Amino acid sequence: xxxxxxxxxxxxxxxxxxxxxxxxxxxxxxxxxxxxxxxxxxxxxxxxxxxxxxxxxxxxxxxxxxxxxxxxxxxxxxxxxxxxxxxxxxxxxxxxxxxxxxxxxxxxxxxxxxxxxxxxxxxxxxxxxxxxxxxxxxxxxxxxxxxxxxxxxxxxxxxxxxxxxxxxxxxxxxxxxxxxxxxxxxxxxxxxxxxxxxxxxxxxxxxxxxxxxxxxxxxxxxxxxxxxxxxxxxxxxxxxxxxxxxxxxxxxxxxxxxxxxxxxxxxxxxxxxxxxxxxxxxxxxxxxxxxxxxxxxxxxxxxxxxxx
Amino acid sequence: xxxxxxxxxxxxxxxxxxxxxxxxxxxxxxxxxxxxxxxxxxxxxxxxxxxxxxxxxxxxxxxxxxxxxxxxxxxxxxxxxxxxxxxxxxxxxxxxxxxxxxxxxxxxxxxxxxxxxxxxxxxxxxxxxxxxxxxxxxxxxxxxxxxxxxxxxxxxxxxxxxxxxxxxxxxxxxxxxxxxxxxxxxxxxxxxxxxxxxxxxxxxxxxxxxxxxxxxxxxxxxxxxxxxxxxxxxxxxxxxxxxxxxxxxxxxxxxxxxxxxxxxxxxxxxxxxxxxxxxxxxxxxxxxxxxxxxxxxxxxxxxxxxxxxxxxxxxxxxxxxxxxxxxxxxxxxxxxxxxxxxxxxxxxxxxxxxxxxxxxxxxxxxxxxxxxxxxxxxxxxxxxxxxxxxxxxxxxxxxxxxxxxxxxxxxxxxxxxxxx
Numbered sequence: 210x211x212x213x214x215x216x217x218x219x220x221x222x223x224x225x226x227x228x229x230x231x232x233x234x235x236x237x238x239x240x241x242x243x244x245x246x247x248x249x250x251x252x253x254x255x256x257x258x259x260x261x262x263x264x265x266x267x268x269x270x271x272x273x274x275x276x277x278x279x280x281x282x283x284x285x286x287x288x289x290x291x292x293x294x295x296x297x298x299x300x301x302x303x304x305x306x307x308x309x310x311x312x313x314x315x316x317x318x319x320x321x322x323x324x325x326x327x328x329x330x331x332x333x334x335x336x337x338x339x340x341x342x343x344x345x346x347x348x349x350x351x352x353x354x355x356x357x358x359x360x361x362x363x364x365x366x367x368x369x370x371x372x373x374x375x376x377x378x379x380x381x382x383x384x385x386x387x388x389x390x391x392x393x394x395x396x397x398x399x400x401x402x403x404x405x406x407x408x409x410x411x412x413x414x415x416x417x418x419x420x421x422x423x424x425x426x427x428x429x430x431x432x433x434x435x436x437x438x439x440x441x442x443x444x445x446x447x448x449x450x451x452x453x454x455x456x457x458x459x460x461x462x463x464x465x466x467x468x469x470x471x472x473x474x475x476x477x478x479x480x481x482x483x484x485x486x487x488x489x490x491x492x493x494x495x496x497x498x499x500x501x502x503x504x505x506x507x508x509x510x511x512x513x514x515x516x517x
Numbered sequence: 518x519x520x521x522x523x524x525x526x527x528x529x530x531x532x533x534x535x536x537x538x539x540x541x542x543x544x545x546x547x548x549x550x551x552x553x554x555x556x557x558x559x560x561x562x563x564x565x566x567x568x569x570x571x572x573x574x575x576x577x578x579x580x581x582x583x584x585x586x587x588x589x590x591x592x593x594x595x596x597x598x599x600x601x602x603x604x605x606x607x608x609x610x611x612x613x614x615x616x617x618x619x620x621x622x623x624x625x626x627x628x629x630x631x632x633x634x635x636x637x638x639x640x641x642x643x644x645x646x647x648x649x650x651x652x653x654x655x656x657x658x659x660x661x662x663x664x665x666x667x668x669x670x671x672x673x674x675x676x677x678x679x680x681x682x683x684x685x686x687x688x689x690x691x692x693x694x695x696x697x698x699x700x701x702x703x704x705x706x707x708x709x710x711x712x713x714x715x716x717x718x719x720x721x722x723x724x725x726x727x728x729x730x731x732x733x734x735x736x737x738x739x740x741x742x743x744x745x746x747x748x749x750x751x752x753x754x755x756x757x758x759x760x761x762x763x764x765x766x767x768x769x770x771x772x773x774x775x776x777x778x779x780x781x782x783x784x785x786x787x788x789x790x791x792x793x794x795x796x797x798x799x800x801x802x803x804x805x806x807x808x809x810x811x812x813x814x815x816x817x818x819x820x821x822x823x824x825x826x827x828x829x830x831x832x833x834x835x836x837x838x839x840x841x842x843x844x845x846x847x848x849x850x851x852x853x854x855x856x857x858x859x860x861x862x863x864x865x866x867x868x869x870x871x872x873x874x875x876x877x878x879x880x881x882x883x884x885x886x887x888x889x890x891x892x893x894x895x896x897x898x899x900x901x902x903x904x905x906x907x908x909x910x911x912x913x914x915x916x917x918x919x920x921x922x923x924x925x926x927x928x929x930x931x932x933x934x935x936x937x
Contacts, residue, residue: 222761225757225786226754226757229751233751233753236750334582337582342586342590343587343807346806346807346808348809354781354784354811354812355785356785362760364787366785366786368781369753369785435750438778438781439777440750440773440777442584442587444584447584483755484758487743488745488752488755489746491754492746
């Protein structure tokens with residue numbers, strides 16, 4: 210099948226294909242990090258995760274429109290403001306939801322599934338009422354839309370690199386917060402033994418609320434970033450939720466490292482297969498492989514050692 | 518046709534006739550404008566439809582919730598506009614149209630259930646509705662069983678024909694073959710890369726396209742064909758393959774939100790649509806709203822209607838639509854086809870002189886609508902429309918610029934020979 214192409218063509222394609230896989234990897238990590246915190250650390254099955262992402266996307270859209278009207282000179286850099294606002298908006302909504310809904314359900318993880326699923330329907334309808342049923346497109350500054358000409362035949366999309374850089378930054382920040390800050394130690398203590406953590410003076414309620422808010426905030430940033438590659442509509446969040454859970458469960462729920470490893474293996478498999486087969490077929494084979502591996506290793510790639 | 522009426526129905530018929538005649542003078546005394554030519558209800562409605570002396574009820578059945586709401590909103594708006602205009606012009610056979618709107622909720626069983634409700638409980642004289650082929654297939658047995666009339670607005674894959682449906686969008690051959698011929702002739706295109714979302718419409722359309730390219734176009738070939746799950750947002754791999762195979766034409770039938778991802782990534786990957794020919798049959802002005810004009814500028818679309826069409830009908834239609842639904846709304850191909858539904862029904866009812874479904878089905882072939890925004894349409898024997906096929910080029914402002922249109926109306930052919 211490669212007979213018709215020159216060696217340099219093939220080299221260029223391999224390079225770009227590898228990069229396509231890396232972009233997909235970044236997208237998966239970005240989608241799954243927030244969920245990995247909420248699901249992995251707190252045991253809450255958050256079916257509304259996609260809607261938190263879409264909130265971030267809508268905030269980005271609104272910021273884009275506002276900046277264009279009020280301060281057009283700011284437009285080239287508005288995206289950074291939008292991401293911060295998206296984090297704040299989704300985080301704040303997360304905090305509210307934790308207070309109103311989730312905290313009553315910590316002892317009943319399966320009920321969180323139902324409650325958050327209901328929440329996702331409510332949010333979808335709210336978006337539809339507020340922003341309308343049609344999809345909205347976020348206009349990007351010109352510099353973010355182009356591609357970087359690495360060689361004659363290799364072009365690397367700038368928005369792809371942007372997503373990758375963002376993913377690296379957020380991953381490092383999350384790792385720092387969870388593993389090195391004192392608050393992170395409190396989070397992990399609460400996860401491992403809630404009663405004991407409370408007994409040594411940790412305010413477990415506060416830890417829960419901020420952890421949930423952090424997870425939702427990251428979802429908001431992810432949604433903001435996805436406006437570069439996808440569409441924003443009331444139900445667009447549904448598209449992400451399955452892939453997101455797939456990545457988290459395959460990686461081993463409680464392990465952040467597992468999430469990254471799982472995102473990497475899924476994206477590379479998908480991207481390689483896509484090159485040899487069609488898009489739909491690649492997805493099917495990827496899913497079948499994951500199912501097979503999970504049958505052998507139900508705890509996912511990396512399981513946290515917890516004393517039961 | 519009274520000789521066809523069963524004897525058992527005669528006495529209630531006569532009673533209705535008498536009541537109708539008795540009601541007429543009373544109504545005219547109330548100051549209602551008395552149309553001399555308004556026929557008695559009993560004469561124009563022998564099958565118990567929701568028709569009174571002053572009103573006729575039709576149904577609107579689209580998704581206003583769920584994932585399809587994005588697309589179907591425009592259809593609902595167009596149908597309501599047409600109904601309002603028809604009412605302002607005196608209604609149908611002297612009767613104002615009243616509509617009952619039901620929500621299919623992007624869920625095919627719900628569509629079937631609501632269709633049954635509109636036909637059985639509400640006795641709607643006609644239903645304007647559906648968008649996806651899946652929803653149409655779900656309601657089709659209901660319309661056939663309870664003898665209703667559906668005006669279906671979407672361009673679709675063909676391979677279907679029913680006495681109970683008028684298809685106001687184009688079927689596959691009208692849209693695809695004319696477009697491929699055009700790109701072959703004017704752009705000298707020889708190699709094609711076929712892309713689509715993974716469900717019935719894109720797959721069938723691409724099947725017809727492949728047959729046409731391989732069997733009817735001289736020296737042309739398909740260099741790739743690929744499908745992506747609905748809602749997919751990752752097209753980097755296929756874009757790389759397109760770069761590798763360097764096709765003359767990218768032929769894309771991607772639907773809905775995936776389009777946004779596809780065109781943004783295409784642009785980011787350095788494929789310039791002013792140099793690389795791309796032909797789509799699935800991106801209307803509605804989709805461009807989400808994609809962003811600057812990302813798709815230069816692409817060609819093949820369909821029957823563009824908002825920018827320059828003809829007197831369209832120049833009246835576009836401002837009327839915007840006045841009713843807002844300056845910012847855009848009008849795509851399907852929205853226009855939905856607008857045709859109520860008008861074609863009105864013209865057919867007046868031709869048949871009756872609201873009865875069987876008479877309307879029989880009277881439909883040959884019905885002409887000279888006021889259509891797309892120009893002029895006529896209903897074919899097979900209940901599809903004769904229509905022109907047009908090619909437009911997307912501009913950065915989100916509108917299409919008309920590049921080409923067929924000289925004559927293209928005959929609808931839902932069961933093309935040699936393409937199945």
